[in-house]
Amino acid sequence: MHTQDQILATLRIEPTGVPIYVQLREQFLRAMGAGRLTSGDQMPTMRQVAVALRVDLNTVRHAYDELERLGALRLVRGRGSFVAEPPPALQGSAHEIETDKLARQILAAAAALGIDPLALTKRIAVLAADQEKSS
Amino acid sequence: MHTQDQILATLRIEPTGVPIYVQLREQFLRAMGAGRLTSGDQMPTMRQVAVALRVDLNTVRHAYDELERLGALRLVRGRGSFVAEPPPALQGSAHEIETDKLARQILAAAAALGIDPLALTKRIAVLAADQEKSS
DNA sequence: TCCTGTGTATGCATACACTCATACAATATG
DNA sequence: CATATTGTATGAGTGTATGCATACACAGGA
Numbered sequence: 543m544h545t546q547d548q549i550l551a552t553l554r555i556e557p558t559g560v561p562i563y564v565q566l567r568e569q570f571l572r573a574m575g576a577g578r579l580t581s582g583d584q585m586p587t588m589r590q591v592a593v594a595l596r597v598d599l600n601t602v603r604h605a606y607d608e609l610e611r612l613g614a615l616r617l618v619r620g621r622g623s624f625v626a627e628p629p630p631a632l633q634g635s636a637h638e639i640e641t642d643k644l645a646r647q648i649l650a651a652a653a654a655l656g657i658d659p660l661a662l663t664k665r666i667a668v669l670a671a672d673q674e675k676s677s
Numbered sequence: 678m679h680t681q682d683q684i685l686a687t688l689r690i691e692p693t694g695v696p697i698y699v700q701l702r703e704q705f706l707r708a709m710g711a712g713r714l715t716s717g718d719q720m721p722t723m724r725q726v727a728v729a730l731r732v733d734l735n736t737v738r739h740a741y742d743e744l745e746r747l748g749a750l751r752l753v754r755g756r757g758s759f760v761a762e763p764p765p766a767l768q769g770s771a772h773e774i775e776t777d778k779l780a781r782q783i784l785a786a787a788a789a790l791g792i793d794p795l796a797l798t799k800r801i802a803v804l805a806a807d808q809e810k811s812s
Numbered sequence: 813t814c815c816t817g818t819g820t821a822t823g824c825a826t827a828c829a830c831t832c833a834t835a836c837a838a839t840a841t842g
Numbered sequence: 843c844a845t846a847t848t849g850t851a852t853g854a855g856t857g858t859a860t861g862c863a864t865a866c867a868c869a870g871g872a
Contacts, residue, residue, distance in 0.1 A: 559699040561859060568782065575785020598861045603820080614789050616820070619819040620869035641792050645800040648783050653689030654703030657776050658711070659805035663798060665780040670794035673784065696829060722848065733831050736849080753847040755839030 547574055550586050550594050562597055566605035574614060585615065585623040615628060684708055685721050685729050701740035709749060709760060710772040715782055720750065752789040 553569055556563055572580045586594075587603045606623055609615040616624045625657075652662050690697055706711055708714045721729075723737045730737075741758055744750040751759045787797050 559702075560695050563859080566696045571789050572782050572785040574789030575782075575787065577788075579789075587696055598859090600842095601860060604859085606819090612790065616818065618869085619867065620817075622818060637792070637796070637846095640790065641796050641800050643752055644787060644790065645797060647693075648786075648797075648801055649804055650689075650691035650693050650818080651783075652779065653691050653700075653704075655700075655779060655781055656687075656707030657772075657773065659801065662780060662783075663802045663805060666739055666783055666794070666801070667778050667798045669780055669784055670798060673794065696840080724848075733829095735832095735851095736830060741849090752841085752849065753839085754837065755847070757848065 549579060550590060552578070553591065553595055555597065562601050563604035563608070564589070566602065567608050570609055571614060573606070573622050579625050581625055581627045583625045585625065587622060591635075684714060684794055685725060687713075688726065688730055690730050690732065697736050698743070700740035701726070701737065702743050705740070705744060706747075707772060707775070708751060714760050716762050718760045720760065722757060 551565070552573065555565055570579070570585075579585070585606075588599055588606060591597070591602045592599045606615060606617060610617050616625055616626050618624065648662075649659055651658050687708070688701070690700055693700075705714065705720075714720070720741075723734055723741060726732070726737045738806045739781050741750060741752060745752050748763075749761055753759065783797075785796055787794050
């Protein structure tokens with residue numbers, strides 16, 4: 543019952559010039575990957591986020607919208623928003639396509655931040671290996 | 678003499694929702710932090726950047742302007758733009774921290790979308806290598 | 813049924829980001 | 843001095859991001 547509140551408390555909007563909806567999108571994706579939000583979890587309400595961060599409802603919706611298009615959320619009218627099941631089946635070519643998509647997004651993000659893709663690749667490999675062990 | 682050209686070749690603008698001037702700002706800051714741009718170096722001309730990236734002169738100026746306000750650049754009318762003396766914050770270690778942050782965020786996103794981190798790493802490496810060649 | 817909490821959808825207003833075009837001002841060079 | 847180069851500046855026009863307000867549509871419970 544406290545999950546949403548805890549997530550809410552972690553959200554931060556910074557005046558860096560990066561659009562608010564982008565900041566929200568990244569923070570939620572990260573919370574999911576870190577396990578602070580898991581499949582089936584109810585997300586904080588759009589209105590909750592809007593009020594808590596003193597941000598417009600449409601802005602939050604913009605973020606939730608993109609997360610749904612990414613397949614990370616399920617938006618259910620009248621009920622709420624929920625973290626989607628990460629398709630574990632995602633086999634064969636479908637998996638390759640998704641992987642490719644994300645890989646390109648990542649390179650774009652790295653370029654946008656001026657981070658060397660090769661250095662980034664190495665770092666990811668190391669962290670991924672660490673995660674393998676701990677699980 | 679090749680410095681500007683080399684820096685120019687590393688610049689990338691991606692449609693991530695992050696404003697172009699922010700992308701430029703970050704990339705230059707990181708080039709400084711990584712030592713690819715050091716005190717006294719002449720920056721590529723605003724017009725060079727504008728033409729190379731097919732972006733408006735005012736947009737580039739916006740980025741250079743912020744960098745000057747940050748103390749990272751000295752803009753000299755009629756002569757050019759130069760990296761300031763104490764190339765500000767974001768030194769080597771800070772750069773590593775940023776890379777680390779992005780790496781973790783990527784792993785988070787991958788987990789959230791049900792994508793295998795190792796497969797992702799390989800794909801990124803391939804795409805990054807391709808990009809290196811084409812430039 | 814009625815009420816409340818959701819997501820969904822408008823319209824209006826403001827500010828910002830970006831492009832395009834056109835200059836002006838200072839510096840360097842011939 | 844003339845010219846080119848570079849930074850500086852402005853205005854028009856378009857699209858987006860954000861905020862504020864007001865609804866509508868659907869689900870669940872009293």
